[in-house]
Amino acid sequence: MIHQNNSSAGYTLPPIGENPSTEAQGTNPGSFAKPSKIAPGVEGRYTFASPDTPGMPEPSMKTAWDFMPEDWTLKAGYEENYQNAEAWQTPDGFEPMTQLESARMGIVTPEMLRVAEKETHLTPEQIRDEVAAGRMIIPANKVHLGYNLEPMCIGRASKTKVNANMGASPVSSGTDEEVEKLKWAEKWGADTVMDLSTGGKIDECRETIIQNSLVPIGTVPIYSMIIGRKIDDLNREIILESLEQQAKQGVDYFTIHAGILQEHLEFVKDRLIGVVSRGGSLLAKWMIIHRQQNIMYTLWEEICDVMREYDVSFSIGDGLRPGGLADATDAAQLAELVALGTLTERAWRKGIQVMVEGPGHVPFDQIEYNMKLERQLCHGAPFYVLGPLVTDIFPGYDHITSCIGATAAGYHGASMLCYVTPKEHLGLPKKDDVKQGCVAYKIAAHASDVALGIPGTRDRDDELTKARAALNWQKHFDLSFDPDVARAYHDEDLDVDTDFCAMCGHDWCSVRISKEIVQFASGKDADYAWDKTKISEALTDEQKEILEKRGVLSPDQIHKLASKTKKVMEADKDKASCHSDYVDTDDAQTLQETSLPIIE
């Protein structure tokens, strides 16, 4: 919210740029910020974007409407206006199997309706249009919908999403434990969960997770394809059979590293840390052994056929993602991104929903470029990024190094942020690591949404600010993302809630003074003077002197004072420990005054 009308103050501020929030905050979709250019026919009505720094790659002029199945016919007269359902004739007897196909036919599916209930700034028709344009996906396997899946969407028009990774291993984790981890990730706000299991009763575990999850489940199917085999032996039959099996189980999206190609391998030698994607390195090895193109790339259309039956979405993996800042935005990564664009087009022609995976280590200044290059090469297909980390030298804190990058990514173009935990590069995350990763990424996603001005996203921030202004601690905690931690940190210093805070005490509280300023500025209390608040005449001179100094009360003193207040008010008996619930301002001040001299 930027105020421009302040000429009354006697100065003129410099012009403010096209700031998305300026236009978008709290208003209707018609006034959303727009990218500098947008594909014709879709006009970016429902997308959010950061302004482009000079030199950034321009948006693609194409959308999924430009990559229609060959057996769909463009009706005569629609050559210039082909980006809508009316322009297209489907093949005889065609039944839509995927959300994308439904959207292309103009159908608002039940899943789109449910998504619109959660994305309150979007209508079901806007959801449908975004899905049709390929800028949004609803990863919802039909089998999973038969259990408890709560449909959600991933795309630039909607709120930024967060993914949490989990995974069983042969001995350390059973199916029950994995379900518990799933519920934990859901509790801390994960919008999707990837099951990266590599061992244990892997099929049974996956099935149980799918049956229990409210959120979409993604997998990297190559992990199970090579269990009990060498990568050498990977072939068409194994691939299609594995995918069919997982699709049938209800997996909502597959990460497939089809973009790493033979011709990219020469770029790897210029890197500091080569290939860090496990799927990418396995397929690289397969190509080296077989001296053939990436089998996932060549089988792409057949893979699409398997996925279409269940409406599994693609998360096209970036096998050449950089493993350190030095390898970021390099020839290997960019070459692969070009291939990811091609794969996106091919998937759209088969009616499959697509998101594209993005880099894990990127210097802060290169994030916008990476996001906007994807927007160009992949025609706005949702970008699903890992972090990225903006420095390499803080192992143990990579949930922080990466949520910085994730915020910039979310602002500049990513639609889903894959979390990184404090254990990244060091070991497998434990339960608290999962929580820390989720919280850091909810921060990143929310900060992005606020920055983009998605309507309504800042409301809770503003409510919390108001609770702070009112010194209403209970409401402060209630509005916090993690109320328990907020309360625990607060109570460490001050175990009763008061209408002043531990920093300044009652009289010198800046919030309190602000209220007086407001009265003063409004002219309602032009005669207001500080000394109106009298100290009781019953006090001794010494007591008065102490009182006059109470602006510099230490936390310990305030703590003691608060405890006394609490006792006097009998708040320790049965009332919620929210001062404003049980005492008015004058009483609080009187109590403070009378109690203070007792304190050391």
Next chain:
Amino acid sequence: MIHQNNSSAGYTLPPIGENPSTEAQGTNPGSFAKPSKIAPGVEGRYTFASPDTPGMPEPSMKTAWDFMPEDWTLKAGYEENYQNAEAWQTPDGFEPMTQLESARMGIVTPEMLRVAEKETHLTPEQIRDEVAAGRMIIPANKVHLGYNLEPMCIGRASKTKVNANMGASPVSSGTDEEVEKLKWAEKWGADTVMDLSTGGKIDECRETIIQNSLVPIGTVPIYSMIIGRKIDDLNREIILESLEQQAKQGVDYFTIHAGILQEHLEFVKDRLIGVVSRGGSLLAKWMIIHRQQNIMYTLWEEICDVMREYDVSFSIGDGLRPGGLADATDAAQLAELVALGTLTERAWRKGIQVMVEGPGHVPFDQIEYNMKLERQLCHGAPFYVLGPLVTDIFPGYDHITSCIGATAAGYHGASMLCYVTPKEHLGLPKKDDVKQGCVAYKIAAHASDVALGIPGTRDRDDELTKARAALNWQKHFDLSFDPDVARAYHDEDLDVDTDFCAMCGHDWCSVRISKEIVQFASGKDADYAWDKTKISEALTDEQKEILEKRGVLSPDQIHKLASKTKKVMEADKDKASCHSDYVDTDDAQTLQETSLPIIE
């Protein structure tokens, strides 16, 4: 580092924008990235900046050379070329007292020499020129220099700095404890420390801190001015006397909230949370009581005279900084920023070094605007920002919410970042909170420097990436900012270092495969095939089968394996637990193979 020469791959990438890192990384100062415009005569040779998003405020065309003392005479013929020492005649008998005055006279001070040793990409003369232009300060009270102060600089040409706050209170903390906190903050990388004490033996404590600190110490002098008195009674004598006393003690910089003016108070009523700066609210109250302009504003030149004697620097406080996203970039804040620009000019005319304080809560998209507006209104005086927090709803995690904002601030224009701890808004930070705050802000500062392409700043990241590529855990830890935490997290899963990591095991390690790809791509090993790495024929069929599956070893299995390996290699006796120190690759693999069947 962005690679452009990849046409050999058969595709052409879109052009890459003016990315500071592209030009600046690792090269000489002559090729530094430049802001779009720069004041004449200084040409931005030594400054780093992000490219300007369209609509951003343009840089000021003025520098400190435009605000010279009235008794300095511009020599004839220098009207067009006044931004250098030769152009100016000082008054008779003039002796420089501040770094700024020395710089204006063309003098390279001993402090500039020492600063240049730490900012290895800058020469002493470049430091001097930046100080003369007002874009850099060296906060170094002459008294503090007589103790142990290690001079440092704050400015856009140098590395981004971090401040940590501390402060004694009447009962909870003695002088010894405060010195311990100071050393703790220094250990975790604080570049300056602010002593915000409000009680206890406040003068004695401040003096001891100054005598013991290697880093500059800042204070908010109004806190001690009102101890034992009411804000009503604040007057000229008290102010100048207090400042004189603290200056004489050796305080390096003063935060003075002189920019909040009477005419700004009307804007406060439009805010959700009014005035959140304690200094700001006290002075607001003073103005309301006395119906006079901010006394700090009217006394500015006299304050400068006191500070000049000791070379105390200004940190001009932002009393109207926003207390929530809703109040960010509002009329109150921007009106005050205009006043901060005026105060900057007035201080420069008195020869005083200046930095300007900036906002604490700002949506991510408004950060660049805030940074670049300061660059315009305050003519590039170093910007010292608190956070800013990019969301309000994560109390307990505000070291994270704010270090996201701090990274963007550092990239777009801030020179020093004031840390925020997890206790922000909730209570007073304890020792671990101080550490968490420092680490988060070292991340922000370092990520900014890497993004800006300050030469040499990414070297340690690259070394760590190389250590990762070599699976050299010991070096990995040594290069980490917090080696103990990194090692602890690692050892939780794997208590011996190996040349594979806990995720993939030995054979499917992507780093290992990368090496093979390099050999393959280089043509050195065109016949390379995976099956060359033979499994010992001495193994049973069952053992071989297990071995073939070892790519999916669980962490627990690897842990057991690693422990066994360690024992066999006698690494648990007296050697550092770094595998590569005591076993070569073949031995490691053999060991793994022979040990594996023993595992469950």
